[in-house]
Each structure stands twice: as structure tokens, then as C-alpha cells.
Amino acid sequence: MEKNTRANKKSSKKRVAVFDLDGTVFRSSLLIELLEELIEEKIFPKKARKVYSRELQNWLNRKGSYEDYIEKVILAYHRFIKKKRAEDVWKAARKVVSDQKNFTYRFTRCLVSELKKNYYLLAISGSPQEMVREFGKKFGFDRTYSRIFETDKKGRFTGKILFEDMIKDKGKILKTVVKKKGLNLKDSIGVGDTEADIPFLKLVDYPIAFNPNLQLYRYSQRRKWPVIVERKNVVYRLNRGRLPQIVKTVLKNLKCPR
Secondary structure, three states: OHHHHHHHHHHOOOOOEEEOOEEEOOOOOHHHHHHHHHHHHEEEEEEEEHHHHHHHHHHHHHOOOHHHHHHHHHHHHHHHHOEHHHHHHHHHHHHHHHHHOOOHHHHHHHHHHOOOOOOEEEEEEEEEHHHHHHHHHHHHOOOEEEEEEEEEEOOOOEEEEEEEHHOOOOOHHHHHHHHHOOEEEEEEEEOOOOOOHHHHHOOOEEEEEOOOOOHHHHHHHOOOOOOEEEEEEEEEOOOOOOOOOHHHHHHOOOOOOO
């Protein structure tokens, strides 16, 4: 009797679906868009663009990698966030989300819309908290984890990052949330686009590599994970990895509110 009670209790736990956001749900980087808005609002100086302009041009010309570009964007943000008012950054973040709330991939937008009915939705992103929290709230995520920049007593950023080790390990975050919220990893779903997402993709029952970079693509091929690509107005699978019925239904219909 006790064994059956434990089994019933476990089966009653809510299932979890975990998503990366940048390049997975949002069709750009939340950090990039926030940084550009801060420059436009003159909160950051225009010279901030010089930090990453060469890498951006190289990436656009397919002479350099996106990873090199985003590393310089991160460097620029870290360099110029110090002493800026948190209130100004939150305001800029809300504006970006409001203006670009529809700049999302159709597949993941529809999947999130469908999963929120019966799943606990978790988003994990390396972008700043100000953008991730606003974006997550807009799309109905139950919890978001992101990079948190410290503020002083006057509400200005110090330039330091809090809990940086944790945000670098997305698998550890998923385990923490599952334990804290009493969730169930059975039939869990994970969606990511880079090798940084592998730690949480390895933990879920149904990992999905969506628009993966080369490193995640190769890893997915070895593990026989499904690879899904959205290009222009076409969404297609590159292999026949395991997918739950709810994902198959979304792939077939791709109908969801904007």
C-alpha cells in the first residue's frame, strides 16, 4: 500500500518543460536588443558599439562566428553597466519586450502556448535578469533564471554578477527547481540551441535541439536527439528522434495565438 501511495504521489507531480530563450524562443539575443536600446536611450554611450562592431560585421559576412560576436556584446554590457540606474535599465527592458514581443519563432511560440496548459514552464537564459524576467512574464513562464547584476543601496549597478557559477550550469538549475517545486521529470521536455543547453537537455525525457549550432547539432546526432529547424516559413525535422505527442501535434498544426 505504501509503495502504491508513493507511486501515485510521484505521478501526480506536475511535469516540467525547460527552454533556453535567446535564439530558441526569441529570434535574437535578449542581451543584444537590451544593449542596443540602452545605447539608443543614451544610457550607454555610442562608443559601446565599438567593442563588438568588428565581430558583428565578420559574423554578418560569414567570416566570423556568432560566439565571437556575442562574447564582445557581453563584454560591452559588463563594461558600461557599472553605475547605471537599475530603474533605467528595467524601463528599457520593458520597452524592448513590448516592441519585440512578436519577434519569436513560430514553433517554440506555439509549443510554449500549448505546454503552459499542463506543464510547469521554466526558462533559463544567460541574458540579464531585467530582460529575461520581462520576456518570461509576457509568455507565461512559471519561473525564469538569468544573469543577475548586483545593485548598491542607491539602486545603481556595481558591475558585479551574483550567483554566476549557478547560471553557467543549466542542468543544476533544473535539478534545483524540480526539487524545490516538487516537479516530475517523467515526460519532461527541453528545448535548446547551443552546447550550453546540453546539461539540462540530458536530464529531460524529450530533449529537442532547435536551430542548433554546430556543437549541439553534432552532440544531438550522437545521442539521436530530434533536431528541428525553422527557416523562413518552414519548420522541419532533420532526423527521427523521439518526440512526445504534444510536440508532434504542434509541428503538424503550428497554430497558436500571436
